[in-house]
Amino acid sequence: MRHGSGYPGVTVALVTPLTDDGDVAEEDVGRLVASVRPYVDALLPALSTGEGWALTDRQWHGMVAATAGHAAGLPVLAGIQRPTTEQAVARARTAAGLGAAAVVAPTPYGPDVTQEEMYRHYETLGREGGLPVVVYHEREVSGNDLRPDTLLRICALPSVVAVKDSAGDPAATRELVAARPGVPVLQGLEHLLPATEGVDGQVTALANVEPALCAALHTGPVSDHTAALAAACARHGLDRPDWYRALKSELCRRGVLTTERTTGTGGAP
Structure with a gap:
């Protein structure tokens, strides 16, 4: 890989714990990070599972800061979901x-x-922005899609270190891996891991509640855990448009979170 490690392995796309007043619940963040730390290789706050599209500047700042404060050596990959380049750059600097x-x-x-x-x-x-960049390849948030040739051009940029592929097309993911983009390709949708075994890692919501299973899926072979993966995705409601609510409910049931509060904006755009 040209750009160093690029965060292969398991990255957990964290939910954003909130207090009843809507602030980031820092103690909950600490418990959540502690619960996944033995199994994951990096932490991703404030992306879609973290309701990143709906977080206020205060909430986004609080979640990234709290995650970094409890990371204990794990790299923190800050999610940025802002509509313009200027806004994304400002958050990257922060x-x-x-x-x-x-x-x-x-x-x-x-x-x-x-x-x-x-x-x-x-x-x-x-x-x-002052930091390396992981490309979030998706359609739901931005409302557009990168063509394969454009994505490969982007992967050649010296600041780009990985692709989080959440576009939902396993054939296209396999083609991207086969094209040897020079950076790790990370599957962003856990239910597609069996169809994209050639990826370098995963960035998944499931790791909030099933980090050991996610680690086992990475070390593989994935086929050994396909049934357990399907059952876990169904059990935790990962096919719901507001999947993060189901995750928060389960984490609250386990005593990791103290509230199930969300930003209240509904499913991801």
């Missing part, structure tokens, strides 16, 4: 100051964003 090791960000929002604008977005974010 994340750098909070101790994040990298940022994870989608393209700018909107179906009219061109492929060249997507490329320039990542080029600018890497150059001006």
Whole structure:
């Protein structure tokens, strides 16, 4: 890999614990991180599982800071879900100051964003944001999609260290891996792990509640754990549009979180 390790292995896309007043519950963050730490290789606060699209600046800052404060040596990859390059760069600079090791960000929002604008977005974010960049390849948040040729161009940028592939097309993921993009390709949807065994790692919501299973899926072979994976995805409601609510409910039941509060904005855009 050209750009170093690029965070292969298991990265947990953390939920955002909130108090009844809507602030980040720092003690809950500490318990959550402690519960997953033995099994994961990196921590990702404030992306989609963390309701990143809906967090206020205060909540986003609080979650990234709390995660970094409890990381105990694990790298923190700060999620950024903002509609413009300028806003993404501003949050990246803040994340750098909070101790994040990298940022994870989608393209700018909107179906009219061109492929060249997507490329320039990542080029600018890497150059001006102050941190390495993991490309968040998805459709639901940004409302657009990177073409394979554009994604490969982006992977060649010196600041790009990995791709979190959450676009939902396992054939396209396998093609990306086969193209040898020069950076790790990380599966962002746990239920697609059996169909993309060639990936370098995973960035998954399931690791909030089943970190040992996620670690076993990474060390593989995935086929040994396919039934357990399917059962866990169903049990924890990961096919729901508000999957993070189900995760918070389970974590609250276990005593990891003290409230099930969410931002109250419904499912991801």
